[in-house]
Amino acid sequence: QVQLVQSGAEVKKPGASVKVSCKASGYTFTNYDVNWVRQATGRGLEWMGWMNGNSGDTGYAPKFQGRVTMTRNTSTTTAYMELSSLRSEDTAVYYCARGRIHDYWGQGTLVTVSS
Amino acid sequence: EIVMTQSPATLSVSPGERATLSCRASQSVSSKLAWHQQKPGQAPRLLIYGASTRATGIPARFSGSGSGTEFTLTIAGLQSEDFAVYYCQQYNNWPLTFGGGTKVEI
Numbered sequence: 001q002v003q004l005v006q007s008g009a010e011v012k013k014p015g016a017s018v019k020v021s022c023k024a025s026g027y028t029f030t031n032y033d034v035n036w037v038r039q040a041t042g043r044g045l046e047w048m049g050w051m052n053g054n055s056g057d058t059g060y061a062p063k064f065q066g067r068v069t070m071t072r073n074t075s076t077t078t079a080y081m082e083l084s085s086l087r088s089e090d091t092a093v094y095y096c097a098r099g100r101i102h103d104y105w106g107q108g109t110l111v112t113v114s115s
Numbered sequence: 116e117i118v119m120t121q122s123p124a125t126l127s128v129s130p131g132e133r134a135t136l137s138c139r140a141s142q143s144v145s146s147k148l149a150w151h152q153q154k155p156g157q158a159p160r161l162l163i164y165g166a167s168t169r170a171t172g173i174p175a176r177f178s179g180s181g182s183g184t185e186f187t188l189t190i191a192g193l194q195s196e197d198f199a200v201y202y203c204q205q206y207n208n209w210p211l212t213f214g215g216g217t218k219v220e221i
Binding site for chain 1 (some may be wrong): 116147149151153158159160161164165170202204206209210211212213214215216
């Protein structure tokens with residue numbers, strides 16, 4: 001069965017960077033994009049960007065351009081999302097999701113930014 | 116970017132009743148529209164894609180309709196496990212965008 005398993009919760013100070021991983025299994029990793037979506041507490045879903053699982057090509061939402069980097073390791077079928085210059089407003093649960101239609105989601109990773 | 120607007124923000128219904136949720140796009144997204152369900156403390160789950168196709172394992176009481184800029188999610192005969200927040204998402208244009216959500220409550 002398709003599974004996306006994300007790394008554990010992180011606590012970071014303002015100005016730092018965080019890197020969240022998303023381990024994919026149960027399907028051919030290179031056949032699908034991986035998308036990243038975040039959700040602040042009590043708020044809605046916010047799409048951050050996508051990465052082609054085969055080529056590694058990426059596309060980022062304008063809001064995150066310059067601060068986010070999405071990469072992958074095809075040998076370990078793992079996708080990564082790194083967000084830099086963290087501020088308190090980046091405190092949220094970060095999700096990975098498969099494909100444009102987001103047919104499978106990771107369990108989420110809580111990132112807390114606090115001094 | 117395409118703005119997705121959902122209404123109402125909150126929908127109060129009784130078990131067994133029908134719920135109708137709306138989603139409007141600021142410009143046409145063709146049929147590239149998905150609906151996701153999210154329960155408290157859980158990741159979202161895909162319900163509908165292509166505006167009207169149920170995802171694997173989704174019960175027939177969930178149905179989607181619409182194209183272009185106007186879309187509807189209908190839940191026929193609400194069950195207790197259906198009380199949740201529902202998000203529409205367009206995937207026709209970059210950046211992908213979500214609506215603000217509709218909370219379906221008892």
